[in-house]
Amino acid sequence: MSTETTATSSNLVSIICRTIGREELCQALDSIAKQTYGNIEIVLVNSAQQNLSAFDPERYQAVVVNPEKPLSRTQAANAGLESANGTYLMFLDDDDWIAENHVEILLTAIENNNECKAVYSSTVKTEVDGTATQYVFDTDYDSLLLMRDNYIPIHSVLFSSELVERGCHFDESFDIYEDWDFWLQISQYTDFIHINEQTAFYRAGGDSDTATDDDSLRFKPEHPLGKARAQLFNKWKNKWDGDSVNQMLGNVMRLDLSEKVDELAHRLDEEIRKGSLLDNQVTDLNQKLVERETAVQDKNEKLLKLETVIQDKNEKIYQIQSKLETVIQDRDEKLYQMQSKLNEIENTLKHKSDIEKHLNIHVQQLETELYRVLSSATWRVMGPIRRLGRIFSGSASTENKQSEISENSEDTREVAESTPNPEIPAKESEKSAYDKKAMKALEEFLASDGRLDFA
Known part of the structure; x- marks a missing residue:
């Protein structure tokens, strides 16, 4: 814990932390330990009788209140008030946290104003995971508005212990809006100072989450928020005089009108913002459109060039195809002629082969x-x-005669030694022609004095 103190005060500040042992307690205690104001007492009320050793309360020098039985929220708050020793008091539930300068800012403000005994800062509402939302509790103090609604989160307030000594305590009959009832009690003795700095953080989804997006739920008698409001008004209706109630109703009307004007102004600003965004979008879209048109024009020009090139290519391809077709046709004709000649040659060869046979x-x-x-x-x-x-x-x-006699003898031997091997006869017409030629040749041979030569 920081040991720094403000230049104007050394008063003890007691921070009462009601806990049911949630893991977020570490963040709450750490936020207290990091305070720029050092004279702080931590009063840790173990309302659910949990084992808090995991949070190491001794490291924070915390005063741990261990009750004999589990305590309700209001009972735990009163137990903390009874155990606190500080000149100034504040609450911090175990699922919320405060900024490092929270205590110092509030303490400086309350000690610089002798008339007010309570001071609060603005509070940021967060998601369950601690992410900040746009919703901020930053309404300035108005006692008449406090009669109608609670707009002050409990851990945003620092108040004097004198108010507890005067009898301010938590009404243990309340389960919801116990802090609203407590602020109404304090408002009987003092006004509140509002410091418009966001130094407190309120985590949504807690046990006493009364902030809702649907305000109509707070006025439905069957809803828990409606029942709790009715319970509070039943308690305080006899304590408010007619003038206060009338002023509260008038204030409500003004606030309603103001809220409506603010809502309309907000809507107007939103529409203007949307219109500006639309103008920017239209400008961007127009720019993109111009760029697209330019790009399209460039692509069209390229497309025309490509079409011209393709047309030229097609013409060349057509010419090549025409030439190729002519060449193929000439080749086919030549092939046909060559094939015809080849067939003729084959027929001739076949005919000659037949003749030879x-x-x-x-x-x-x-x-x-x-x-x-x-x-x-x-x-x-x-x-x-x-x-x-x-x-x-x-x-x-005489020699020739001897030779002829010898040759005739050899011819006779050769003829005698050879064996005829006739083949299949040819066609009748061709055979008849050959027979005639053969007989004629034989007759001529027989009439001559020559001889056959088969060499």
Whole structure:
């Protein structure tokens, strides 16, 4: 805990912390320990009789109040008041926290004003996780407004212990709005000073959360807030005179009108803000539109260029295709011609092959016939006659005659040794033609003095 003190005071300030052992107690105690004003007493009321050793109260030099039985919120508050020793007192529940200069600011304000015995600062409402909201309790003090509503969070107030000595305490019949009832008691003895600095933080969702977005719930008799307000008004209606009630009603009307004017002004400001935002958005959108149009124009120009290039490419492709088709057509014609010639050549070769085959057959037939003639007795009988005829004709010399005799003998042997191998006969018309040619050649041979040469 800080040991610094203000220049004008060394009075003890007791901070009463009611706890049910919630984990947020650490943050609450740490916020007290970091105060710039050092003369502080922590009164820790263990209202739920929890084991608080995990929070190490001794480290904060806290005075721990351990009751014999669990205490309600109002009972715990009164137990804290009875145990506190400070000249000035304040409350801090275990789920809330205060800024480092909270005590110093309030103490300086109350000691500089001898007429007021209570002072409070503005309070920020937060989410359950401690994130600040835009809602701030910052209403200036108005005793008539306090008759209608409670607008002062409990831990935002620092008050003199003299008020407790005069009998101010928490009404233990209240479960809700016990702090509102306590402020009404204090307002019977003193006014409040409001310091418009945000030094207290109120966590939403606590056990006594009375702040609601729907104000109508506070006036419904079946709702807990409506019942609690009715209970408070039943207690205080006989303590307020007619003049106070009338002023309160007049103040309510003025406040309602003021709230409506403020609401309308807020709405107007919001609409102006929205209009300004819309103007900015329209300007931004127009700028973006111009940029988009420029970009579109650029893309259109590029597209036109691409279309021109594509058109040129297509024309070239068409020309190439036309040339290619012509080349292919010429090639096909040449291929057709070559194929025709090839077919013609193949037919010619086939025809010649057939002719060769038939000739081979006729050759074999002639050889067979020659063999038959040479092997016949007539041929052998007529041999001397043929030789005599050649001798008398003087067409051959003696050597030639001997050679012929020798050759005729060899021919006769060769013919005798060969074996005919006739093949399948050709067609009748072709065979007849070959037969005639063969017979003619044979007759001419027989009439001559020559010989067959098969070399």
